Amino acid sequence: MRVYEDLRQIHVNTLAPRAHYIPYDTLQKALEGKKEHSAYYHLLNGTWDFHYDSRDIDCPEQIKDWDQVTVPSCWQSTGHEKPYYTNVNYPYPVDPPYVPDDNPVGVYRRFITVTKEQAAMDTTLVFEGVASCLELFVNGAYVGFSTVSHSSSEFSVSLHEGKNEILVKVYKWCVGSYLEDQDFFRCNGIFRDVYLLTRPAGHVHDVQVGFDEKGIYCDLPYDIYTPQGQPADLTQLVLWNTEKPYLYTVVIRQAGEFIPVKVGLRSQCVSEKGELLINGVSVKLKGVNHHDSHPVNGYVMSYEDMKTDLLKMKELNINTIRTSHYPPDPVFLELCDELGFYVVDEADLETHGFTGSIRTERYYDERPIWPCHDPAWREAFVDRARRLVERDKNHTCVIMWSLGNESNFGLNHVAMSDFVRERQKRIPGLFRLIHYERACEGVGIHHNERKKDSDAVDVVSRMYPSTWYMEQYLEYTGDKRPFFLCEYCHAMGNGPGDLMDYWETFERYPNMIGGCIWEWADHVALDGEGRLGYGGDFGEETHDGNFCCDGLVFHDRSFKAGSLEAKYCYQPLRTDWKEGVLTLHNRNDFTSFEEYDFQWNVTVDGKVIKEGDFVLDTKPHEKSQINLTLPNADCSYGAYLNIYMKDRNGHEVAFTQHRLQDASPLEAGTGAAAVTVEGEYARITGKGFVYLFNLHYGWLEKLDETLKSPLKLTVWKAPTDNDIANKGRWYEEKYHQVHSKVYEARVEGNCIRIKGSLCAVAREKFLEYEVAYTFLADGRIDIQLDGAFDNRHYFLPRLGFECKVKEQEFSYFGYGPGEAYIDMHHGARMGLYESNADEQYVPYMMPQEHGNHYNTKMLQIGGLTFVSPQGFECNVSRYTAEELTRKNHGYELEKDEYTNLRIDYKVSGLGSNSCGPELRERYRMMDDHVYFAFSILRR
Incomplete structure (x- = not known):
């Protein structure tokens, strides 16, 4: 059996997991904390020789044709492989512990020069992140092997004075890949820092610094310093919290080394009511899930990339991060300590692909096909918990240890929990909570609200429940543990649209401690022409399309309307x-x-x-x-x-x-326009204008030079990503193929009344309506729509009028300046705004409905002004709904010759149904009775 398929050899000759730290040779350097200044630290990032092959290489020393790559990097970013996105399904046959025989390998080589003094010291070679596993050779001799992509692997190595060769074989897949089925672009390579530590004999291997609100606990000799580098006065302790993240520096002195550990003092416990108490205060977790992800570099994030993400989170009032679904780069947690975030620190564990490996299997099936139930996998599970806790145990920001994600629930998870609880007993100070969302009974994400979660966890955790479910769970179970949404409000495309509903619920219940929006940023990759792509754009055999484009912010970390909605709710x-x-x-x-x-x-x-x-x-x-x-x-x-x-x-x-x-009613109009019937047209004349109304089709056909198409009653909008379920029903109802039928057209003085219906091809009518058009002498048109919706039909995408106009520039009074919808407008503001059709475009990766302005009272474009004290929703776009519906990428879109204008009675909300609950009825266009009044004024 190959080593990378052997569950008994997940690590060979690696050092025991330890806390992440860098030793320094002087106190001053330790307090400065710049690791590159340490005499013991030797960063090996940079240019390495590299050879890629589509299958294993038995004799890497015989390689002749070397390329060069930068470390850290991913093969998919250096052109050696194409990007590959899949969410649930494994990208290879599910036959654990085996992986395909044609298992690509990347061989890395670097020569380093070592001084006599360094050669005499104890030397550790550290890899902070390698996917999926590595074999290490030094000077031609085998050193060891390690799995667990997002955790550190360390080897004790012997180097000699002068030139030394380091050679690393990295395999694309290994047995550990079955435990790393996370939702992201799959990448490979050495993607985090690589460095040597040359240390004095007798140095300490691990450091453990416990803490709580009373002080610091460490068995090794240490001193404590303030953030300014002065000795700390421990009689006046300053506590850490996310709003004021005060950090002491503990410097451990051992064998000629100075080891700094940044520590914030705080307490943590759960109240009798199930509140999460930090420093005795009940806190709510205003969170987001975060992947280590970069649109060009894959898994590789620089210090600047990570800090940018965190500072932008601060701008949005985010205080909590779940590290989905693996331990992050160690620097990320250092920044969370420094900037002030609570962290749900997650083990590198997800086996979601077993859900679909046998299509008849229930998600919570206990057959051994799931690794969590198979004793052969137990050590691999516990190992991932061990590496999580040991590496990150000294971080103040960590409030929960998470046992992984979407991996069913079985005895191996209980073993992980047992390990964490026993290990925490040996860490003085506060006790972090144990989290795992699947520690419950039910199927998929729709858990049984009458069953309590396993005692293996300290937190009741769910993903994507409705607010109704949240309340039902507490009512039926009486569970007093903190209730946490590890994922909610799926932010895919335009949305999320129901965030405020969740926060109104969180704030009603003491033990509903908050949640983490899924997720921080869109995942994209560059195709061969430098364009942004998603799953399926790179020839993947199995993929999940644009499901990776589900960020609260765009791939470049720019904000969208959903970002500002989160800022407001938080x-x-x-x-x-x-x-x-x-x-x-x-x-x-x-x-x-x-x-x-x-x-x-x-x-x-x-x-x-x-x-x-x-x-x-x-x-x-x-x-x-x-x-x-x-x-x-x-x-x-x-x-x-x-x-x-x-x-x-x-x-x-x-x-x-x-x-x-509120808006004032329009003054009553003075004087009537003249209406004369000429065949199937009505001709409307007044002071300096001539309008044409088509009595056959029941629509206003000509106003002035502004109007370039009839003003029609329509229902279609381009489905959003969060319309993933609605879209199918809308197509079944054939709402994209709707026709208007005029039953009667009456001219009553200066008023034209149209009775008709809307009916889709091969379907019964779903709306009967009467529209009254009243024409005044000054050119004003008062329009009143009365309608009855047959709610035996599925709710409508929208209902309103649309037309094409010549101009692009417009102004409006309503929610802005960004897009706003009935269930996503809190981050917008009522005001007067000026814009143009091009500026209204929002570059979602999958073209979809965008640019709406909820509760508009006035819109002026060209020579026309639309006014309604009742309020309406407006949309001004260079793209038709049909164009946005048909195309799969923004770069494929073709602008219309004219501007597309909508004046809507109601647009169905956004919700978060791409992975969450159905859209609430109050946000749907399913009103039994429709009354919509607005006026068109001439300038």
Whole structure:
């Protein structure tokens, strides 16, 4: 049996797992913490010789044709293999522990020069991340073997003075690959740092620094320093939290080495009510799942890449990260300690592909086909928990140890939990919670709400339940453990659309401690022409399409509307406005409002008419009230009170808005236009205008030079990624092939009344309607739609009017400046905005519905102004819904000759059904009775 297929040899000659640290040769260097300055640390990143072969190489020393690659890197980024995306299915036959005989291998070689002094020291060669496994040779001699891609592998090596050869064989697949079936582009190679540690004899192997709110616990000699590098006064301890991440530096002195460990002091426990208490305070986890992922470099993330991600998370008020689904780069956790994040640290374990390996199998089947039930896999499972805990045990940011992801639940998970609990007993200080989402009964993500989770976990965890399910679980089980959503609000494409619903639920229950949105950033890769691609764009045999494009931010980490929705839901401010009193709720856990600047203004029809500022000293979890005397002002579209909360650097942390006055009704029109019937057309004339109305089709056909197509009643929109289930039903209903039937067209003075229905091909009618068009002498048109929807049909994508217009520039009063929908508008703001059709395009990887503006009161484009005190939804685009529906990539889209304009009664919401619950009924266009009134004004 090949070593990489042998469950009994998952590691050969590796050193025992230990905490991640770098030893230094002086105290000053240890306090500075720049590892490249340590005399004991020798980074081997850079240019290596490289040879790729499609199958194993028995004699790597005989290789003649060497390429060169940069380490760290992935084969799929250096052109040696194509990118490969699959979510659930394994990219090879499921025959554990075996992998395909044609198992590609990459051979790395580097020569290093070692001094006499270094050769005399104890030398460790460290690989922080290699996929999927490695064999190591030094100076032609076999050293050892190791699996577990996202954990460190360390070898004690003997080097001689002068030139030494390091040769590494990396296999694409191994038995461990069955435990690494995560949802991302599959990459291979040496993708994290490689370095040598040359250390004095007698050095310590592992360091363990326990801590809690009372102090620091370590069995080795140590000193404690402040962040400024001064000896710490331990009589006045400063505690760490995510809002103020104060870190001490513990410097351990041993055998001529100085080992720094950054430590934040804090407590952690669970209250009797199931609250998660940090430093005695009940906290909510406002989280996101994070992959180590880069659009060009694959698994490789630089220090700058990781810090950029974390700083952008801070901008969005995120305080928690789940490291899906493996331990992250060690630097990532150092940054989480430093910048202030709670971390659910996850073992490198997922066996999701066994779900579909036997199609008749239930997800929770206990047959040995699942590795979690097979005793032969037990050590491999426990090994991954061991490597997680040992490497990261000194990190303050870690609040939970996660046993993996989507790997069923069995005795091997219980063994992992037993190991973690026993190991934590030997770490003084706080006790982290054990997490695993599958430790429950049920099928798939639809768990049985009447069954409690296994005692092997300390947290009840779910992914993608409805808020109804969340409440049902607590009601039926009475479980008082913290309830956590490790994944929720799937942020694929345009969305997520139901985030506020979850947070209203979290805040009602003490033991609902929050959750982590899936996921941080879109996963993409470059094709041969330098274009961004997803699954299937690279010739994969099995793939999951654009399911990897599911980020809260785009691949380049730019924000989208869903990002701002999360920022709003996670923000530390809520406000209420009633009868001149503004109540401000401090949702921070540790920071007073005295550390922020508050500003306010009143806008009328988008223009500021009064503004001011104020200061507060509201304590965390408390509220304050202030009286504001606001001016009375008439408005056409709306008057609003806007509150801004900024940090001392001027960054807007939070924003709230309260409507003071809604849109005013339009004044009654004066004078009627003349309407004359000419065959199947009605000719409408007045002061300087001529309109044409087609009585046969029941639509307005000509206004002025602005209108380039009839104003039609339609229902189709390009399905979003979160319409994954709705799309099939919409096609079954044939909503993409809808026709309007006019039963009656009556001219009553200056009013044209159309009675008709909407009906899809081969389907019964789903909407009966009457539309009244009233034409006034000044060119104004008042339109009233009365309709009855037959709810035996599936709900509609949308309902409203659409046409083509000549102009691209427009202005509107409504939610903006970005897109906004009925269930995703909290991060937008009611105001007056100017834009153009090109600026409305949102570059989702899969073309789809975008650019909508919810609750619009006015839209002006060309010579026309659309107004409705009732409010409408508008969309201005260079692309037709049909074009967005047909094409699979943004670069395939072809712009329309004209601008496509929608004036909608209602657009069905976004939801998160690409991997979550169905769209709530209140967000669906399924209203039994439809009444929609708006007016078109001439400029």
